[in-house]
Amino acid sequence: MEHRITIEGGAQFRVCAEEDTLLRGALRADVGLPHECSVGGCGACRFELVEGEMQTLWAQAPGLNERERKRGKRLACQSRPLGDCTIRVRCDDSYLPVVAPTRLRARLEARRALTPDLSEFTFRIPSQAQFRAGQYALLYPSQTQGARAYSMSNLPNGEGLWQFIIRRVPGGSGSNALFDALRVGDQIALDGPYGHAWLRDDNARDVVCIAGGSGFAPMLSVARGALAQADERRVYFFYGARTQADLGAAAELDELAQERLSTSIVLSSPEASLPWSGATGFVHAEVERALDVPLDQYEFYFAGPPPMIEAVQEMLMQKYRVPYNQIHFDRFV
Ligand SMILES: Cc1cc2nc3c(=O)[nH]c(=O)nc-3n(C[C@H](O)[C@H](O)[C@H](O)COP(=O)(O)OP(=O)(O)OC[C@H]3O[C@@H](n4cnc5c(N)ncnc54)[C@H](O)[C@@H]3O)c2cc1C
Missing domain, CATH: 3.10.20.30 (Beta-grasp domain)
Known part of the structure; x- marks a missing residue:
């Protein structure tokens, strides 16, 4: 009705x-x-x-x-x-939605562990997968009140595939239901796409992707999208993770490795007993250190937990005066 x-x-x-x-x-x-x-x-x-x-x-x-x-x-x-x-x-x-959201039934095709707590989930729908690189969808896990938002890590495609990189949150009802109760072959309601941090193709500026934790998924999609274009844009990918255990996700970037991509990984709490010679600290500090000024020569995309989003926003908008229309983010509340 x-x-x-x-x-x-x-x-x-x-x-x-x-x-x-x-x-x-x-x-x-x-x-x-x-x-x-x-x-x-x-x-x-x-x-x-x-x-x-x-x-x-x-x-x-x-x-x-x-x-x-x-x-x-x-x-x-x-x-x-x-x-x-x-x-x-x-x-x-x-x-206004860049692609009108629809509610679909999706079938879990495969699950692949990337790190001890991050897995890639691949779902298939019977029609084309229509979204923009960087957007998210709502999934409705069983035994869970309401929907959970997860960002696609792949690109729109004709095979109907929607891929997500999902973190198992300790005690979290939705993510644990996806990891424990959903089996390959099971169906789930998927509603989307949503989100504002989708890849813009209307300018020639180099692309900066800043991912914090499970914000990795949409940034991987944006990087994949930008590198798939036959243009000159470079992609600077910054991934802020916690420890060496999270590096399995960053291995996904190796597949993209090409001349137009620069990757920086920053660990906030590296394990002293394990080897690490890369950057440590907060990811936004590494962005500031690594990029050439002026920063308004770039188009910025970022995703991750609210404190990271606020730190990046403040740095770009207040300190470097990057215009608002060159800044695209989704906050993982
Ligand atoms: C835009 C966006 C994109 C995201 N993308 C990713 C991603 O790519 N990968 C990833 O791992 N995580 C992502 N997240 C986080 C994800 O949506 C979940 O918050 C996370 O998986 C924890 O969910 P949980 O059910 O396990 O934990 P819980 O602690 O059980 O629930 C956490 C969240 O669920 C919602 N919620 C809780 N109770 C209810 C209720 N009664 N009704 C409706 N909603 C409720 C709230 O938003 C709450 O913050 C994203 C979040 C947002 C907002």
Whole structure:
């Protein structure tokens, strides 16, 4: 059953009540509703309900604080319309999806361990895999409340393959369900693509990829995409990992090795008992050390945990005045 959503003073669109959250319905209808993580963590998709009824899927989602909840704020990614509704939100064309998200059934084809806690998961759908390098999708693991966001590490393709590099988070319900309960041949709901940090091809600037932890997956996709283009752009890939145990993921970059790629790996907590002669510390410090100034000659892509995103943003925007439209990131909340 479909419900009509009216944005005060703006667009109207329909949301399929059984399938869609308010956010997904808006993006599917090509309405630029602000959003970032799509899983309740960031609060970018805040709106107010003016009229009508909405079900809240995750009442305690950290994207809203108590004060905002009391003032009637809601999250579009956690709201499902129960009838026709009017909402108040400021839309912006910069949030229009570059590829309209769809909900699909995907079959797990293969799983390959890259490190003790990171594995590559390959899913197949019966149609083309349509997304941009650097985007993410929502997976719905069994026995888990809500969806989890995972970034594709491969490129769009005609074979219907969606690949992800997923970290097993200690005690995490979604990632552990993917590692332990999902078997090769099993099906899972996959919804996407989403995300803003997709590879831009409208300029000739060299590409800088900065990955923190499991932010490796979308940066691998961006690097693969940029190097697949028959142009002159160089790719500078910075990977911030914790210890030597994480280096198995970086081996994926060896396959890309070519003249246009420079790779820097930075360990934040190298094991003293194991050999390591590379850089140590925070990855953004290595970016600053290694790149030639001015930094506005590059196009920047980054993904990883919020403290890394904030440090890179601050360095690029405040210290080096890199224009906002050359900075593309998704925060792993
Ligand atoms: C844009 C984006 C891209 C990401 N890409 C990757 C990637 O490529 N690889 C990777 O390993 N990780 C990625 N993550 C992190 C991933 O989505 C999970 O947060 C992580 O796997 C931990 O999930 P968990 O269920 O194991 O842990 P949990 O601690 O059980 O859950 C963590 C997250 O799940 C969500 N959540 C918790 N409870 C609920 C609920 N009741 N309803 C709805 N949502 C809930 C919240 O967002 C929370 O932060 C990405 C995150 C984001 C936002």
